[in-house]
Amino acid sequence: MKLVVAVIKPFKLDEVKDNLKALGVQGLTVSESQGFGRQRGHTEVYRGAEYEIDFVPKIRIELVVDDESVAEVVESISTSARTDKIGDGKIWVVPVEDMVRIRTGEHGHDAL
Amino acid sequence: MKLVVAVIKPFKLDEVKDNLKALGVQGLTVSESQGFGRQRGHTEVYRGAEYEIDFVPKIRIELVVDDESVAEVVESISTSARTDKIGDGKIWVVPVEDMVRIRTGEHGHDAL
Amino acid sequence: MKLVVAVIKPFKLDEVKDNLKALGVQGLTVSESQGFGRQRGHTEVYRGAEYEIDFVPKIRIELVVDDESVAEVVESISTSARTDKIGDGKIWVVPVEDMVRIRTGEHGHDAL
Amino acid sequence: MVPDPSWLHAGDNAWQLTAATLVGLMSIPGLAILYGGIVQKKWAINSMMMAFSGFAVVLVCWVLWAFDMGFGHPAHLGPGFLSSFVGQPGAVLGHLSEQGRANIPLLSGKGLMPKFQFPQSDLVYFQFVFAAITPLLFLGSILGRMNFKAWLPFVALWTTFVYTVNAFLLWGGGYWAQKGALDFSGGYVIHLAAGTTGFVAAAVIGPRLRKDRDTFAPNNLLMVATGAGLLWLGWNGFNGGDPYFANANASAAVLNTNLATAVALLTWIICDLMSSRRKSSLLGSVNGMIVGLVAITPAAGFVNGTGAIFIGLIASVIVWFSVNKLSHRGIFKKVDDTLGVVHTHGIAGLIGGILVGFFADPRMVEYLGVGKTPNASYAGLLYGHPGQVLIQLGAGATIIVFDGVMTFIILKLIGLVIPLRMTDEELQEGDLALHAEEVYAEAPAIGARLTSSSLESRTRSGA
Amino acid sequence: MVPDPSWLHAGDNAWQLTAATLVGLMSIPGLAILYGGIVQKKWAINSMMMAFSGFAVVLVCWVLWAFDMGFGHPAHLGPGFLSSFVGQPGAVLGHLSEQGRANIPLLSGKGLMPKFQFPQSDLVYFQFVFAAITPLLFLGSILGRMNFKAWLPFVALWTTFVYTVNAFLLWGGGYWAQKGALDFSGGYVIHLAAGTTGFVAAAVIGPRLRKDRDTFAPNNLLMVATGAGLLWLGWNGFNGGDPYFANANASAAVLNTNLATAVALLTWIICDLMSSRRKSSLLGSVNGMIVGLVAITPAAGFVNGTGAIFIGLIASVIVWFSVNKLSHRGIFKKVDDTLGVVHTHGIAGLIGGILVGFFADPRMVEYLGVGKTPNASYAGLLYGHPGQVLIQLGAGATIIVFDGVMTFIILKLIGLVIPLRMTDEELQEGDLALHAEEVYAEAPAIGARLTSSSLESRTRSGA
Amino acid sequence: MVPDPSWLHAGDNAWQLTAATLVGLMSIPGLAILYGGIVQKKWAINSMMMAFSGFAVVLVCWVLWAFDMGFGHPAHLGPGFLSSFVGQPGAVLGHLSEQGRANIPLLSGKGLMPKFQFPQSDLVYFQFVFAAITPLLFLGSILGRMNFKAWLPFVALWTTFVYTVNAFLLWGGGYWAQKGALDFSGGYVIHLAAGTTGFVAAAVIGPRLRKDRDTFAPNNLLMVATGAGLLWLGWNGFNGGDPYFANANASAAVLNTNLATAVALLTWIICDLMSSRRKSSLLGSVNGMIVGLVAITPAAGFVNGTGAIFIGLIASVIVWFSVNKLSHRGIFKKVDDTLGVVHTHGIAGLIGGILVGFFADPRMVEYLGVGKTPNASYAGLLYGHPGQVLIQLGAGATIIVFDGVMTFIILKLIGLVIPLRMTDEELQEGDLALHAEEVYAEAPAIGARLTSSSLESRTRSGA
């Protein structure tokens, strides 16, 4: 199993999720985060001094998937989150040694 | 060393933490997140139209542990977070190559 | 490639980020989190009863880097986040199997 | 040395100033924060900016030309109706127009009401806060997509060409006032007008982003409750100030206003609990409250307590159905009226306006007659004057048609010069793109810092 | 044509309406948002809903029957005390009961006070806002577990059978008023009553979830400060309106109110700084402020400035100890009084009520006597009238016993029909389970969307 | 039995109490929550605590000694200026000083104004809310580093030795009043004073942490809007209460106040849109609004509507430049005036004070003369009295120099005993270190629980 983590633009979440669902993905977990990268943050003005906010809001998605699904899941996220503008985000894949469904205690593939 | 990540129902946090502490766990990090899965979100009403919120609030716990503790840590979380209702959440385990305690610069097991 | 995760004191974020930038790091993702560890939380008073908050606010940084950069990145974070007081936080390193830049679809090293 | 001329009664002036201030608080901060809290985070700043700036625009127009158009000498623009539907524009700036005795040429001391006992500046200010809240009400219909730069001229033109006419027709002694139409504090002039205008404007400007409509969720209901509370209690000035004297009718209007509101709020909760949803909500309660406040507005001092209860009850039930059943259907679904102003203000105002034609109780006295002058008091259908219902219907229809058409024309004209909608980028990003500000600026501001330029200059000085 | 009958004085009517509006603002939005901000997020909506709906319920009861029970003709239910503890129920709906001259049969023009100079609707409304704030105060004791559907009848029954008696006994000319008991604006009728009722209700309904008690943390102290600020300044109407005239006593009451409050607030801060904690807090300051406001309430216009300072000082020290030392012990620990209303309102109100028996200064004149009628003014122990302390104790004891017992009975009766507590699921989930609403709805609403049914219908229409 | 002595006019007393309450609301909760919302989260509690406690401190000083120093009998401390710059201290506590007729010895019935028609407690309270808002205004300059324990004595000493002098000089009949200097409601006494004091205090206390200055981002602009709205409408009492009668001048002052404010707000928005930024912001609108309110304050009842428009326009343009261009340069960059009070209150107040020397219209009548006494009205340069500008400059200079020097001395003296700045740990941590409280306490409170000690005792009792 693999853990796929994707950092995307917030307004793309719905599209990404719907497409993953269509692919048969049953679950995922998201959190709010702030990204620092090529995309510039915005500028705020206060009392005449300008402040630049270095970080831009991002949504971080993580989902554990079977080895065989990794490629299509990454592809699906990548396609649905793309706007072709700087800041679209990253996806990375990490090995997972085990997974447990808390409710049932099932392990591994069954826990997905 | 392994990284154990658990996504649980928010009101179970205290129980999970207390049991881990009893097991000798010295530290962990939690963040707020939103889960999408079998558990249905709730419905909000606005001007007569009903909106369904797909995501449900979850707490994401992550803690790095020694290889030998993994099993009992996973077991402990799994037991304490269980309510036997859909949405109890997941736990997954990821390999960790190194850990550092920032304060002292210690590496590996000593950093835990 | 590796994923470096660091949990630090919030007011150290700017320093850590600036030093990583100086090192040539092009991107990273941060989120707010709460840490439980040796550092004690604070106490709140309400109607004469004292409540202890077990958790302290932390910033969680994650960044994917090339294998060869891992050591210096960990070192840099470790140095910049240090205050020599309990609660400075942890860094851990996890193997990454692939990375994708959503905008371009590039994989691996190029996606960084 | 004396504080005031003999015509001035301090008690009346004090109440009028207080009432006007209460009405002002309904807009600023009341509606501004209600809107700022009820919209998504991305629209909070924009919504509040539109409220603050709209309020300011109305006052400038009001003093420079519009007050006189609503309450001054009639502009005889033709025969019949044309001779009594709007006043001549004029400024209220000089010492006399500020400190002289208040006067509405077609009304004061004309057997319809006693002479005013406070100065003209007080009347101008009191009527201003009503003129100003009206655009802020229809703002609720077009939140989340109207171009800020088109909003300011829209408010100015609407105030000039529409509100003045509404006011003159019913309150300035114009056509419908002469026919005996009743609108105690603006069920028509303000609420029906706002509902109509907002709906037409929403149609002309077009809907919000699909995404914004689908994921509408208030960012802060504590602020909605704060704004709603200021509305409820501020309404004591809204309806209590309209007799223009701190008299018995003012007190009765305040009591009736609160009574109808309490009934409407509880009715809405009960409807919610009896519906398939089986749950009452804060937004529902606020809806019910507003419906009560709006529906009693045209009637507050004309009806007795029983009338107030029935108006609150009837309006709440009808608007509950219109919000919960009609807003999915037909034109109400097509047009994206962001906060449903057409229901809670338009329909509620119309219902109140019609019901006053039924419930007006001639024993409720606004002013006492002296000698042969009869009391100023009015009878509805239930008290032997069925014609009143027709008059009320006529006045309501006039407002709907006139305001609808004029809003359409004004917006189309502005649209020729300034885009009515935001750009796509602005629609996506909201406040940040529009005003370079966020409502909870700090949360995502981990790591904000001075831009290099200002940082540099600061560093140099060592400050 | 004249605006008012000759008995109406616009200045007094203006002040009374203003004062009533200020008191109304203390409840809506004041207490509603103070509660909404001080509870955990999961209870914010529920707390505000109970405040808004409770306010509305009181008004309906008040107008239909309860005002007359508190301020009307006595119901002679037996000999002695029984003949003067409550009034006959009656509605205030007709034109005369709204626009006629205000009247409290046992008081007006009876040598205790001059005749009213405003209409009955003003008196009814003014007394309503007091009647309405009382349940909102004891609501603070039972937040976080009371069933919303039991709350509405509880408010109605309590207002009908308890508040009216409190009011009649002390303000309507009933038993304790005849004995000379002093309660300027409700130290007993309102605050002691709220503290007692809240405490008994908290005991009967049972505590919150263990978890909710252990992790109590206010979700938004900015809203608490907003609500608290509205309380402080709104209290100018609370105590300033009670002479029923905009006279010298009203002004003195306002000054004394603020003075006692400032002293109590600073005293609380000093106690906090001197305690083991060594830190002062905003919640502490707000507690101190409320204690000052409550304690001066029964005394505001009866004492001079020195008395006001001492009342603020003494009450703040005592309640500081009761909150910080007693709330861990005995019955105060057993009973889960959510916001500690028994301390800040109950004990503070009782202290104020007793202290007015010491500090009432007979040279403070509420109304001027004419001819042989003496001034309306009252002396306490320090001014040669030791009996006043006993009278105050008696009246206080009556309120505690009567309100405590009645609250117990009413709740037990309601409990036979409607569960007093929420279900377990509601206790766990809070607002979402209860009202299908969240206070900061947007945060977790990443990805909200229309439910399939409504989505479907919308899609079909292409809107 | 009668409610009041014959000198008391209920209408004037009602208005004065209402106006005072409105001004009080500007501070509590107005400024408190504006500050609490505009600072970073870590300073929200501290900012509000300083506002609430400062307000309380002023009232205690005011009643015990300071009111008489500002408005009582002159203290003849030497020849010339020294004989008329401050009053003799005295307490306002007894029944007569509360209920007797209001009186300012050097003014009342001295041909400058009619005798007061309300009691002394009303005058004391009305002047208190002005005295109290002034420290709250300069608090804006020193947010984010001043030691809370030094703040309380600072407010007490400043009120005693500075505010009383400002007030006596211009309002109590002192030197500048005798010279004919005009300050309708405190452009100098309050705003110029606050700007000067805040700036000097910021310099003496030193700047915030570099980090806090660099990452300043308001935590909650909804609260800023709420506070700002209370300021705007509360200002109806601020400027409307200063004629001391509910007369025609009061109404004119209210209208002028709103007019100048609307113009200044729109002017600021236009400047923003025309600047390189090309965007208007809510904070900018609030700045513009405050500048308008402040600049019209010294002039409100002395100028006509045209004057009000020009004052709003001129002040907004100048302060826009001073905020946007000067705040990067020279001394304005060196000194860390947290909210820029020196611009929006100091400079705006000074501009308003000078402009009244140009625009005062002698046909605007504050009080009517009787017999040979002329009307109380004043002329500026544009109406043939060029000397007025010089008088205004002189009075302004006096305030700047006196307040600046005194603030410096007072702070240096306090600094000998109590550190003026927080400790380093407090500067880093903010509210948690200072008050053991957080503004949004719940968010990070996942997992809060009773400390072992209290938990233990609770568990034992089984409650």
Ligand SMILES: Nc1ncnc2c1ncn2[C@@H]1O[C@H](COP(=O)(O)OP(=O)(O)O)[C@@H](O)[C@H]1O
């Ligand atoms: N090496 C990295 N590790 C983790 N997150 C990264 C990394 N680089 C970029 N990110 C995340 O991806 C987001 C987008 O990156 P950015 O460089 O702005 O644009 P793009 O991916 O289009 O080149 C960043 O805001 C950050 O959240």
Ligand SMILES: Nc1ncnc2c1ncn2[C@@H]1O[C@H](COP(=O)(O)OP(=O)(O)O)[C@@H](O)[C@H]1O
């Ligand atoms: N494949 C997955 N990867 C990551 N998180 C998941 C995955 N599946 C489920 N989750 C998380 O676990 C939560 C519970 O899953 P759900 O399917 O609702 O119930 P259950 O685990 O009881 O079957 C989800 O809300 C989501 O946060």
Ligand SMILES: Nc1ncnc2c1ncn2[C@@H]1O[C@H](COP(=O)(O)OP(=O)(O)O)[C@@H](O)[C@H]1O
């Ligand atoms: N085993 C762990 N796994 C994950 N996070 C941890 C772990 N131990 C500590 N942490 C994180 O590191 C933070 C600092 O740890 P703490 O024990 O307080 O101090 P220190 O690292 O200085 O010894 C904690 O608040 C927590 O967020």
